[in-house]
Amino acid sequence: MYAIAIREPGDPEVLEWTEQADPRPGPGEVLVDVAAAGVNRADLSQRQGNYPPPKGASEILGLECSGTVAELGEGVTGWQVGDEVCALLAGGGYAERVVVPAAQLLPVPDGVDLVDAAGLAEVSCTVWSNVVMEGGLTEGKLLLVHGGSGGIGTSAIQIGRALGARVAATAGAAESREFCRELGADPVISYRDEDFVEVVKGLGGADVVLDNMGASYLDRNLSALAPDGHLAVIGMQGGRKAELDLGRMLVKRLHISVLGLRGRPLDGPTGKAAIVADVREKLWPHVAAGRVRPIVHSRIPLPEASRAHSLLESGGVHGKILLTRS
Template identity: 60%
Template sequence: MRAIAGTDQLSVVTVEDPEPGPGEVVIDVVAAGVNRADLLQRQGNYPPPPGASDILGLEVSGLISAVGHRVTAWSVGDEVCALLAGGGYAEKVAVPAVQVLPKPPTVDLVSAAALPEVACTVASNLFDAAHLQGGELLLIHGGSSGIGTHAIQVAHALDVRVAVTARTQAKRDFCRDLGADIVIDYTADDFVDVIRGSGGADVILDIMGAKYLERNVKALNTGGRLVIIGMQGGVKAELSIGALMTKRAAVLGTTLRSRPVTGAGSKEKVVEATRRITWPLIDTGRVAPIVDSTFPLADAEAAHARLDSGDAIGKVLLTIG
């Protein structure tokens, strides 16, 4: 499924089946995750990186149906999920083998599509970039989102104190049930006051960008790390360098889709870290995919509308076939 050029409409198209190149596998897709990046791409605001498929979809689950040259870790018939640069809204997708993860035994194959993007985002940002440690206070903006619900579980399992912002009582209750220690109604309370009253945030995982930059820095503890992974609140803001220096704090900006497949800072390294950090927590049941809703591929418009509404708790998925 592609976005129609020059519009924000979606179109189902027929293309040739992909063949695995060297180091690649082909996955028969069972389900695909719906991400905000997909909404941006269909609006023309987030084009795929050079060489990536222009078909929407950044994560899938399914069964391996073909294996390319030099692939030894995977076999035809393996149940897997995978991180993509594009191409997930399809019956088949070719993907570098280093971006593939095994389906956890505790998770059904459809729900496994809810894992790759959020798990890789959380592992790479909280632990690789921000070096989050047990006992620290983590503030997650958008605690009921796909990334938020996953991050709460992982952080709680690793003895991190967790604070979240969420709009509705139902969302705040859900976050608390997942393990959040502090839940903040950002429509009624100033998260800066709440967090500073709790000692300050050691790490902030932020999806808002410019809108929250100044307040996020105020909420940081000495030595705190602000990790910006989204720009829902804009791309430009003023920053007090003095405030940052006084706190000996850091502001980090990261992205996942445009990383190279291999090498330093690559998707391969992110997937390796995710499998090492997160997969054991899933295998033991301490972390589970949170699925808000599923839609057939033909109803991708409705799936996008559900995500765009802001009412979803956890991931929205498309089922294929």
């Protein structure tokens, strides 16, 4: 098969389309013929040498894909050759074929194009596990989403609205803010010109904050939370280290979770299998009904992954970039 390899850590130009050994499914695994793969910021970090894959995972980039089941490993039930699926991966998506634990497969929801489904698994499982399973978002609560126009943000806005929550979002450019409004966020706050803390506190405070910035937003996020609020940190674009005011947390009874998805084990109460199962049971009906949909900024041929990385790094991407087989 052919796949994208990283020649050496560096700029997008280090990505190369090369021939590699065909993967084979082991017990409990499924081989998928890839139709498309989603591009995530974690892929950019791995390309730069800053985010190595977990032990035992593929060195090939790609944390999500869609495609068709090509072969079942020993002991796999519930799937058949030819099934159209999307998959949560620890790596390997930027390839013609990938091996996936069967418990990390999801059916392509009714009404969703097979290629577009490549942008569903990673964002859905990330948002659902952090905002709902950890953060406890329910109907009537207020969710604040930072980076509302990106891949995670567009998913979070839709999921919040589908659950009946109020959703506020931050974004930069005017067209990005308008895009968030079209998805159902209200208010949409300019992180360049407005103080999101004051806006959100004027609404009574956020019950859940989904944050991709980390250190630079920590103090302000805690200020923006309502009593008993939950801060879910999923990124560190603004740094890793910051001073934490435990007194403020004590008085307001606040919670913080800093949880990744890629390095989680397959099994256990917080493992990937449990997250995927919860997403399939509780979120997939909203996707099938059209209340949550994959937002695709552009489709780029898989051999041109370097162009996709350059586009994501340049900013202004609304939703997901997908790498396609054709």
